Amino acid sequence: MTSAGFGKPDDKRRRTIRDVAAHAGVSVASVSRVLSGKYSVGADTRSRVLRAVQELDFVVNAHARALTSEQPGMIALVVHAVTASFLANVAQAVEQQAAAEGHLCLVCTTQGRPDREVAVVNLMREQGARAVLLVGGVVETEDYPARMRQVAHALDAAGSRLVFCGRPAPAPDLPAAVVTYDNEGGAYAMTSFLVSAGHRSILFLGGDEGHTTADERIAGYRRALNDWAIPFDPALVQPGPFTRTFGYQRVKALLGKERTFTAVFAANDLVAAGVLRACREAGVAVPDDLSVVGYDDLPQAADFVPSLTTVRIPHDELGRAAVRAALHPEDPVDDHVLGTHVVVRDSVRPPRR
């Protein structure tokens, strides 16, 4: 390997504002003023400082700066995993909006371990993060609300903003903002869509039990059923991980027996991908023999075979809105729960009679 260049005879000590001042023949105060740009400085002094900065290739020490002045601070993004397409999309939007507003973006992953979430939040307190965004649904364990209450107050006491993004507030009156999208409404719309296509027996598949996102989607599904006067069959809701594997295995098993449902509402597109594959292997034609829909509208959903009818979530808007809510708490907002809508493709057809 090329460790060759590392041992430069150069003094590794970072240059300080003092070095610059000496080099330019001015005081440290002047250098600071030039660098911050918000004070009037003589033209001569300014140019000498600038030249010295150039020649010494100086950059300020962000830590020292943070210690004295009110700093921009970073935006911390806490997600389950960056590899989850939905989260990556939100992260992308957050990152862009944060950059646009002059903030750095720290991404932390929890791997779904709840304890990591509070550990990460404490880390952010240490860093003096300007805001912490908790993105994506969670499994609401018993102690979750209490833990969040504590976290919210700790952050608030440190002058940081907490934002729940794509996740409901665990309790009312928390010092935190909430920016979500209409999970329940999207599921309602999708279920209605299936019903109007003639389906009466719809399997809802996937979504961890107690997971906020899953719960909301199931709630929408049930409300639609209710509104259409279709009796709810508990056996038709089969919770499970939000994974391709779960969708595949569960449907594979179900396809073995006598099948009662004519459509599958997968909890998300990943689950739907598994369902489609299971159908293909079992020789069940989609949508002719079985209709399948998903939720999220991942980029690849359009490429599924058949292309997937699913619910679109406005990732970009979500990410941007979350950053704005974090940075401009006082701003009036049009809507804190963003709309979702059904994207119709080729995976639904009226059931065979």
Next chain:
Amino acid sequence: MTSAGFGKPDDKRRRTIRDVAAHAGVSVASVSRVLSGKYSVGADTRSRVLRAVQELDFVVNAHARALTSEQPGMIALVVHAVTASFLANVAQAVEQQAAAEGHLCLVCTTQGRPDREVAVVNLMREQGARAVLLVGGVVETEDYPARMRQVAHALDAAGSRLVFCGRPAPAPDLPAAVVTYDNEGGAYAMTSFLVSAGHRSILFLGGDEGHTTADERIAGYRRALNDWAIPFDPALVQPGPFTRTFGYQRVKALLGKERTFTAVFAANDLVAAGVLRACREAGVAVPDDLSVVGYDDLPQAADFVPSLTTVRIPHDELGRAAVRAALHPEDPVDDHVLGTHVVVRDSVRPPRR
């Protein structure tokens, strides 16, 4: 207690180590010692400090700490976009490894704008990042090597490590580490695989011109052709963006005319997805009428129809190795260029004769 005059319950000022010391009735040094854990402290003192920390819900100021002691520092990850599946996977691995070694992970995106790359690196210098990882290929513009040389030296002077990850070093003897995977070898193996299946006319599709990754893959393709004594036809290499859309549109156009090739080697799986869709729409059966392969082995590649034969890149190993190279420069490493291999699925068949 502190701030007698300002006893407001909602005093937003962050608590300091001094508050803790006062509350515990010990000196600030003792508090610092207990917190850092690396000094011997009396049991009584320790417990009093710990209790005070609890009661005050205190967390240290990471900036102040960074100013005095040799700190862990963060690992900065610079990528084109987090939404690119390959980059997200590497980011995931980096994040995990960094966390395991006690480092925070900052993710910055460049949106492919080269100027953003150097801006971001300067930001990292200000933050005193422990390491900066430049992940993924780039289009090597004319001034790219010079810019990287400057960046590398600036980072080196600040005591940070620069790591090129999944990208070759722009010049030799740079104070930076390189951790890559065998792009050329993977393409060679894949091309050989197609040739042994009987293909003699293979279209290489996609990959921006001048992009390091694309160049390496094309090099492997050409070397294989050469080794099999198959004349190289320049018309059979069609560069373009690494996108689904490009694969789709280009193949759509090509399928209109008389077709000479019997197989398509897509520059990556995204391009392959576009190719498959174009084929489906044009009624060209894959793999019966045309073989299609990709590169990357995205999670969804197994779900393509037909499932895609592609080249697997060891994302996880790549991310972990990059972090290790950054954090332990002196460690001996088995290999700085990780192996790739062909994953055989259902999208290749001997050409019709």
Next chain:
DNA sequence: ATGAAAGCGCTAACAG
């Protein structure tokens, strides 16, 4: 317009 100097919150000698 510029310089001197007092901290920001913390750690690390250095005494005791």
Next chain:
DNA sequence: CTGTTAGCGCTTTCAT
């Protein structure tokens, strides 16, 4: 083992 104190690099009064 514990307390005192001198900075880390920078910003910001306060003088000049």
